[in-house]
Amino acid sequence: GENVEQHPSTLSVQEGDSAVIKCTYSDSASNYFPWYKQELGKRPQLIIDIRSNVGEKKDQRIAVTLNKTAKHFSLHITETQPEDSAVYFCAASKPGGGADGLTFGKGTHLIIQP
């Protein structure tokens, strides 16, 4: 089955700096890669996603890049703010999702230092 590795497990950056979280996946059939943000005690919230037919997607301060050949994708947050502090999960899914669901990375705890 799919295996998703996520790094780093903890990331501390100064407010205003950029943060980058990286994930790799194992199954070349995967074609959907969402990123979820989970604040303490709350549900995971989708913040951005990318499908395998594009290499980059941007939404304001957040961007995701995908390298299908290398089977890795990354989340980039620019001009970080205190409210960006949370745990971020990457995930991968094959067409139809279905019985395999989403395979998640183990998460990155992002800490924004004031």
Place this chain on the structure above:
Amino acid sequence: GAGVSQSPSNKVTEKGKDVELRCDPISGHTALYWYRQSLGQGLEFLIYFQGNSAPDKSGLPSDRFSAERTGGSVSTLTIQRTQQEDSAVYLCASSPILRGAETQYFGPGTRLLVL
């Protein structure tokens, strides 16, 4: 509209007891997923329902776990003879799309503590 809802929000039970966790997906969403999140860990996929079809149970951690979905909407996850290692947050997600990669919307979760 209303998002995915789950009940109860918290459940404390004694080892050996059975528990039932409920999930109400977003109206019209055909796909429903259950995940388990242990403290400080990622999300572990448990089971998936597509409409009324029989679920794929291969992700369930043991035969003490079962799930059903009535009328293609509400789902119940049942854990029999609970063990302390079952303590976790159980998250439900639903998705609107039948084919292709789906965007999943999560409920708030049920925090289960087995004493």
